[in-house]
Amino acid sequence: MAADLLRTDIMIAIAVMGLVTVAMRLSGFWLMGFVPVTPRVRRMLDALPGSIIAACVLPVVVSGGIVAALAVISATLSMWLTRNDFAAVLTGMGVAALARLAGLG
Amino acid sequence: MAFGALAAQKGFSLAEAVAMTGFVYAGMAQFVAVQSWPDTLTPSSIAAVMLLTATVNVRFFLIGASLRPWLGTLPAWQVYPPLTISTDTGWLLATRYRDRGGADASYFLGGLIVTYFFWTVAAVPGYLLAERIANPKTFGIDLLVPAFFAAFLIPSWRGAQRAIPWVISGTVAAFVDWLTPGYWFIIAGAVAGSVSAAFLTEESANGR
Numbered sequence: 468m469a470a471d472l473l474r475t476d477i478m479i480a481i482a483v484m485g486l487v488t489v490a491m492r493l494s495g496f497w498l499m500g501f502v503p504v505t506p507r508v509r510r511m512l513d514a515l516p517g518s519i520i521a522a523c524v525l526p527v528v529v530s531g532g533i534v535a536a537l538a539v540i541s542a543t544l545s546m547w548l549t550r551n552d553f554a555a556v557l558t559g560m561g562v563a564a565l566a567r568l569a570g571l572g
Numbered sequence: 573m574a575f576g577a578l579a580a581q582k583g584f585s586l587a588e589a590v591a592m593t594g595f596v597y598a599g600m601a602q603f604v605a606v607q608s609w610p611d612t613l614t615p616s617s618i619a620a621v622m623l624l625t626a627t628v629n630v631r632f633f634l635i636g637a638s639l640r641p642w643l644g645t646l647p648a649w650q651v652y653p654p655l656t657i658s659t660d661t662g663w664l665l666a667t668r669y670r671d672r673g674g675a676d677a678s679y680f681l682g683g684l685i686v687t688y689f690f691w692t693v694a695a696v697p698g699y700l701l702a703e704r705i706a707n708p709k710t711f712g713i714d715l716l717v718p719a720f721f722a723a724f725l726i727p728s729w730r731g732a733q734r735a736i737p738w739v740i741s742g743t744v745a746a747f748v749d750w751l752t753p754g755y756w757f758i759i760a761g762a763v764a765g766s767v768s769a770a771f772l773t774e775e776s777a778n779g780r
Contacts, residue, residue: 518741518765525742542719559719
């Protein structure tokens with residue numbers, strides 16, 4: 468595997484992935500330029516960040532079982548108490564590690 | 573960093589791991605793509621990887637949309653270059669900064685550039701440490717992103733009414749995730765949450 472540092476086929480696949488990702492990043496912002504921002508559109512955009520987060524996290528908790536739930540809950544609690552996202556993430560990962568050490572999940 | 577570790581386990585060379593991080597630069601998509609990397613690359617398997625990347629990254633489409641009210645007044649040449657490297661982390665930090673009343677767009681744009689370098693460079697020690705971290709799950713690394721995301725909901729809390737779309741979004745996402753394979757659940761949930769906000773009553777509208 469180390470013989471070829473950069474294999475052509477893999478680099479092509481990587482380039483394709485990169486292009487798709489950049490297209491996604493630019494098109495959302497660009498398309499919204501054509502939509503007039505009424506109060507209703509405004510409310511939709513304001514609710515979007517929290518909705519994206521909820522949509523990313525909740526399925527992980529549902530499918531990840533007790534360990535994922537403990538990690539997410541403890542990270543949220545830690546954030547609430549400390550208001551420090553670094554501490555929150557460390558708490559979440561630590562709780563997950565401990566839970567697995569204890570044989571959960 | 574965790575990505576470097578995963579790439580090492582999957583037989584990527586260090587240069588390939590760094591190249592992917594530099595070009596694709598999308599944490600979750602890289603994990604998913606490498607995890608399900610085909611053994612042999614044919615046009616059709618590359619297309620599959622591409623489709624996978626697109627579905628995981630559809631959220632960037634929404635992230636871009638959510639930035640429009642803030643950055644829409646800037647000239648295009650200032651906005652589009654940084655947007656090409658926008659990330660979840662940079663976006664979360666910038667959104668929170670803005671919620672606190674910050675209006676300086678350079679916070680977002682500059683933050684992205686800093687994040688880019690750290691993320692790309694961090695893949696190297698991750699790759700080199702890979703043999704020691706045989707199983708990232710032991711240290712809870714697989715739950716890093718969900719924990720970070722969940723923590724972000726606390727500072728953006730603005731009353732129960734404003735949280736209704738979140739609940740709808742999460743519920744729809746969990747349901748779609750259970751029904752269909754792939755990553756469509758993020759899109760389905762986020763769109764459901766956002767649309768529900770459009771139909772909520774006035775109290776939720778006077779937030780800003």
